[in-house]
Amino acid sequence: MSADDELGTGEAAPDLLTLHESIADLFATRGDWRRAYRHLRSALDIARAGSLRDPLTSSYNRRYLDQRLPELPAAVAVALVDLDRFKSVNDTYGHLLGDRVLCRVADLLQEGLPADAFCARYGGEEFALVLPGIDHRGAVRVADAARRRVARHPWSELRPGLRVTISVGLAHGTGSGPRQLHRADNLLYAAKRAGRNKVAFHDRETAQVITHSE
Template sequence: MAEVDVVADDEAAPPPGAPTTDLLSLHESIAGVLATQGDWRRAYHHLKSAFDLARAGSLRDTLTSSYNRRYLDQWLHGPAVEHRGPPGIAIALVDLDLFKGVNDTFGHLVGDRVLREVADLLQQGLPPEAFCARYGGEEFALVIPDVDAARAVRIADTARIRVARHPWRRIRPGLSVTISVGLAHEIHAQPDRTVEPERQLRRADTLLYMAKRAGRNKVAYHDKESSQMIPRAMNTAESTGT
């Protein structure tokens, strides 16, 4: 039987942006052909590429293509977060405001598109080591390592403004989307101090709840003295104009 001709490895790659499932199938198919030809070295190379693609896909959210909760948990409990010193690490929990109303009014297909676009907007402008992960439902987590508290607040508020100013009406007339953010910053200055990512996540969740209670479309964070909001929540006199 004549050998099946197989293109070189670098020629087999589909163009950028090809779906991961297509790449996975391609590597598996090429590996099978190479194995029948006895080219075990190149077959192994393609099988390893298929494995790496499958693993990477398991760490991505299928709807938004951002990282998923599994990746977030692995990162927070991995060596990357252990014994970090100054300037610290920030974790922001982000929730879409009144998202149920978006689904009820415009339908779930529009809701899915909103989630995808919010994920893209949240990832814009993040520092190189930072990432966005879908935390669950309409909630996302931003993890920003090696950042001081002031810069973390600026990054979170810039994301809030970016979402609020996005031209949502081009998707559906009358559509508007805002987010609320709870931002917890922590410095692990002592070399022997144990990092507690769950505690930091709980702090971020508590602050997110405060941002919701303060009127939504806000960033809640804790400075040296007390919890703060951006924009600043109006008191009763200000809201009535008296």
């Protein structure tokens, strides 16, 4: 039986990080430094990846967003997403259900994203959708499709009477990723002021708001 077999047989398997560390320790005690090093590298890769993920929603976190944005081309589109009246969800249904709502919204936001795009939890009930290599119309379609998915989701299955919508500020054009994020933040407030459950974006230097068609 191999060292991996010895550590893999048990009623409850440990998480991958602990598993690689344990295997590395076992190989080290046997003097097999090559295999020990291989598993230590795997543990390090897992730990590094985990530090870039939000522990609640499993989407990327603010740290990952801050690292990636400066590396992206100037044509990147950034959508800043905020759950509408999320405080009332927590106050009415409790924080445990609020956490479930955040996780479900994160899943819905990540559905159908273009290649190279990603979703990151920006903080609290805010998420960022980063859309590299996409034109203005395509970015609007992606942002509004995400808004519609959230609005049409059967939230009452989680709790009768529950309804969840999002507002989105979408920035697209020339400028660095961090600058686009700042623009998206300003546009998010325009979507909120327009009544929520909307996407706001600049079109020909005018703030145009797309209203939902339901």
